Amino acid sequence: MFGIYLKRELSRRKKAALVIAMGLALGIALVITVNSVTAGMQQAQDKVLKSLYGLGTDMTVTKAMAAPSSSSSGRPKFNFDAKSDDSTSQSSDRVMTQGGQSLKSSLVEDVASQKGVADAVGALSLNVTKVDGSFTQGKAEATQQGGRGGGTGQPRVQGGGASFDVNSYSVAGVDVTQQDLGPLSTSKITSGKTFTSAQTDAKVAVVSKSYAKEKKYEVGDTFKISGTKYEVIGIATPDSSETTTDVYLPLKQAQTLGDSKDKVTTIYVKATDSQQISAVKSTIQKNISGTTVTTSADLADTVSGSLSTASDLATSVGKWLSIAVLVAAFLVAALLTSSAVSRRVREFGTLKALGWPSRRVTRQVVGESIVNGLLGGALGIALGLGAAYAVTAISPKLTAELAASSGGGGMGGRMGGGAAQQAKNTVEIALTAPVSVTTIALAAGLAIAGGLIAGAMGGWRASRMRPADALRSVS
Incomplete structure (x- = not known):
């Protein structure tokens, strides 16, 4: 009976169910996208650090x-012999x-x-x-003096030089x-x-x-x-x-x-x-x-450039934005469900008049909301996977600037603070957006949670209706 009634009511209210599901789907898709992009940025930063540290290296000791x-x-200082008559290399x-x-x-x-x-x-x-x-030695050539009694003047060196x-x-x-x-x-x-x-x-x-x-x-x-x-x-x-x-x-x-x-x-x-x-x-x-001991966490603090900026944005703005959108989606789903219950006063009042207890009415509303939540979760996961795939396919380039001593010299050269003139070593990384099983599980959990929240609010309102309310609504 529960399943048949649930199927019939969802079929009758396809538009309302789709609106609730899409609201949840957008919030869940944003959560998946932000989490996958953040994971991609973490992987990119790990690549940068591994290029400096090497696999298995946890820290370095320098002075x-x-x-x-x-x-x-x-x-x-360089010393060269410039006395040779030949242009010897x-x-x-x-x-x-x-x-x-x-x-x-x-x-x-x-x-x-x-x-x-x-x-x-x-x-x-x-x-x-x-x-x-x-070096190429110049040649001394005599210069011609001007005037009537012209003769030769002091010799001048012509040509010569160094390359x-x-x-x-x-x-x-x-x-x-x-x-x-x-x-x-x-x-x-x-x-x-x-x-x-x-x-x-x-x-x-x-x-x-x-x-x-x-x-x-x-x-x-x-x-x-x-x-x-x-x-x-x-x-x-x-x-x-x-x-x-x-x-x-x-x-x-x-x-x-x-x-x-x-x-x-x-x-x-x-x-x-x-x-x-x-x-x-x-x-x-x-x-x-x-000695100075430098760990990967210390080195990560020196990473700057677009990778660092994008990572900060994804960690702070992106996560807070996804949470805000998800909360808004839950509220919208709850309000729409509650509004739908208000329009079903006659239906629920009649069911109670026929002997349905309040808990059965509540279970019916919660069941419909969970189905809407699961539908929204499926759509959200599909949208999130599509967005993550698009980011990986496009692979936007991010740059990471690392403090490095001029001339390189491995990680020791990079981290020896006063060891030479400091320069910036710029590394270009292609951003990917990997989606983990944990992220998918989180999305499914959020979908169920959204359905439960919406169903709880709608079910609470439905349980408070009385058979007399149905009779008053008859025109």
Whole structure:
């Protein structure tokens, strides 16, 4: 009886049922869209952070660069021989550490022994400035004096000059025995191979895809740094964004180039429990003084640009807007249901006169409202999925600006506060809008809740009607 009556009443009031369902559908669709876009922005931010940290890295340990002394400017110097009569090409490399003050390699073991630390590995960030070109000496030519008794005047130097090209690139020293943690963990080898554990001091290199393209390097090619020849054994492509590290070398080779024996600039740390990162950070700072510990949460605060702005809007304005629209949809559904009950005075009064108890009348109204809610939920989920699919298909581009020291140098270079002239590293991310099962379940729950709220209000009003009300409504 309940089902037959429910079906008949919904069929009679199709327009009213559709209006209530569409109101709920719009609110639910907005909730799904905002949640999916917010999830997409979170994924985009995670990609940016992973491009800096590397998979599995929870924090880094560095030491801020000390202020330069008055006796040294800290700027690179180059010495060239300009006495040659020939236009001989000359070249000079200047290798400098970056990313903060150097730390003793022994600190890596100290960090690894701290409570809550699963693993730790050291890396060395270098910046190489290469200057090459040639001088051309001018020629002294006599000048003709004016006047009657003309003769030759003082000779003047004609021509000559210098032409030099300056190239700056970043180098990261990698612990080849632990490549899953450190600067190279943000990339995958797409050509050639990576280091082996036996190549701790080998003269081999892995170069980034962008740098290989710029220099036209291929696997098997060689290049020199400060007179040392290195063979390219692999080309690395970053997992999620463009890396600022150009060349990866075995850690011992990087230490030799940078005159930093048994030194590192960054210690990459993996925690045993991702929920205890703050506690591990406090432990390291307490037990290893003079160091700066930076977590992914700290680094996220430095992200700016359109990604950060859009994320803030989605988190604050978007969520509040969706809540407001959802509440409005619930109120509209409740008011429409209550209004529909008012127009059914004769019907409910007659049913009560025939012996229907108030609870049965209330159950009938609530049942109709729940069906309207489920219909609105289905429409809302369909609209929300369509909106999320449209965002993913369009994939609008967002930019994330990250504080980075000039010249790159891996994450150590990015986070060594006073380590060099600070610059902005801009990363472009395509926005997606993934819809999770949790979001769908939330939408279904909201649909049922909307139906219950509307039904409760309408049922309460219907239960208060008396058979006499039906008789008075007869004209």
